Amino acid sequence: MADSGAAAAKSGAGEPAPTPVAIAISGASGRVGRRLLALSAADSGLRVTHALVSRGSSSDGEPVGKLAPEASSLDVRATSRGLGSGPTVLVDFSTPAACVEQATAAAELGIGLVIGTTGLTDADMGVLRKLSDKVPVLVAHNFSLGVNLLCRIAGEVATALGEGFDIEVVEAHHNRKVDAPSGTALGLARAIAGALDRDVAKDLRCGREGPSCKRTPREIGMHSLRMGSVVGDHTAHFSSDFERIELTHRAQSRDVFAAGALRAAKWLARREAGWYTMDDVLFGGRASV
Numbered sequence: 001m002a003d004s005g006a007a008a009a010k011s012g013a014g015e016p017a018p019t020p021v022a023i024a025i026s027g028a029s030g031r032v033g034r035r036l037l038a039l040s041a042a043d044s045g046l047r048v049t050h051a052l053v054s055r056g057s058s059s060d061g062e063p064v065g066k067l068a069p070e071a072s073s074l075d076v077r078a079t080s081r082g083l084g085s086g087p088t089v090l091v092d093f094s095t096p097a098a099c100v101e102q103a104t105a106a107a108e109l110g111i112g113l114v115i116g117t118t119g120l121t122d123a124d125m126g127v128l129r130k131l132s133d134k135v136p137v138l139v140a141h142n143f144s145l146g147v148n149l150l151c152r153i154a155g156e157v158a159t160a161l162g163e164g165f166d167i168e169v170v171e172a173h174h175n176r177k178v179d180a181p182s183g184t185a186l187g188l189a190r191a192i193a194g195a196l197d198r199d200v201a202k203d204l205r206c207g208r209e210g211p212s213c214k215r216t217p218r219e220i221g222m223h224s225l226r227m228g229s230v231v232g233d234h235t236a237h238f239s240s241d242f243e244r245i246e247l248t249h250r251a252q253s254r255d256v257f258a259a260g261a262l263r264a265a266k267w268l269a270r271r272e273a274g275w276y277t278m279d280d281v282l283f284g285g286r287a288s289v
């Protein structure tokens with residue numbers, strides 16, 4: 001590991017350094033996957049055992065240093081051959097289909113799951129829920145502290161304002177993002193809907209078009225912008241006829257997602273089988289901030 005010397009020094013004379021948590025990264029060749037490799041290589045509390053890529057990936061067989069130069073010290077090659085024994089936790093930032101496939105295989109081996117992939121269907125979520133009978137599973141639409149705080153605050157603002165405010169969520173992302181609305185925007189809408197006793201299945205309205213699309217009082221509007229290299233912006237708008245509140249989070253670097261997911265992996269490595277969220281990691285599962 002890159003700073004194992006520093007870790008030994010930190011642990012104090014005579015104290016053995018804690019055993020690093022062994023992780024596999026799925027989606028290792030992706031935008032987030034590469035940052036996961038880079039940050040884990042610099043973390044003496046982690047050991048990367050596998051860097052999973054798709055069958056047919058141009059990265060298959062490459063040393064991980066080719067995917068992220070900061071990970072050149074790791075003696076690991078990207079592989080499409082799946083997991084063997086070794087990792088305690090699988091960290092997945094891939095595609096919905098790959099996520100379900102890799103997670104199912106990992107759970108068979110008793111490996112815990114940290115899932116960052118968005119665009120999962122209800123059926124996909126059902127599969128992951130079932131896997132949590134066997135292994136610890138943590139699914140998060142966003143691993144940043146700020147977004148998880150934003151969701152809580154937005155729920156509290158919605159409760160305090162009550163009815164009478166129009167609510168619209170606007171998200172912006174880079175032009176390579178495949179799913180819309182973002183998982184985070186959906187999570188934000190769910191937090192607001194929960195606070196107001198609304199139901200996203202009925203009250204969420206994605207976009208508006210046409211001659212008769214006047215908003216209804218209960219609807220939560222949702223709008224997705226795709227442009228350039230935006231890492232991830234989310235705003236919840238609350239507006240009456242007289243005043244407006246806008247709660248905004250802007251991610252400035254993908255490292256905020258990668259660092260949050262690695263923190264979650266270390267936390268999950270010590271947990272029993274079950275279903276967990278970032279609330280458990282960041283706020284100890286407390287109901288309010």
Ligand SMILES: NC(=O)C1=CN([C@@H]2O[C@H](COP(=O)(O)OP(=O)(O)OC[C@H]3O[C@@H](n4cnc5c(N)ncnc54)[C@H](OP(=O)(O)O)[C@@H]3O)[C@@H](O)[C@H]2O)C=CC1
Pocket residue numbers: 026027028029030031032033052053054055056057058059093094095096098101102115116117118119140141142143144179257
């Ligand atoms: N929860 C959060 O905080 C965040 C979630 N995300 C989500 O994470 C996901 C990935 O995002 P991003 O990194 O930008 O996307 P990318 O498209 O850059 O990366 C996804 C990677 O998955 C790989 N992949 C495809 N199939 C498989 C497979 N069977 N096994 C392993 N890897 C596979 C692909 O490449 P290859 O073919 O080379 O394997 C690709 O590199 C998205 O759903 C995104 O919305 C993104 C940011 C933050």
Ligand SMILES: O=C(O)C1=N[C@H](C(=O)O)C[C@H](O)C1
Pocket residue numbers: 118141142173177181182183184185231232233
């Ligand atoms: O695809 C992305 O990039 C992101 N996806 C996540 C989402 O869908 O919410 C999180 C983040 O906003 C970046």
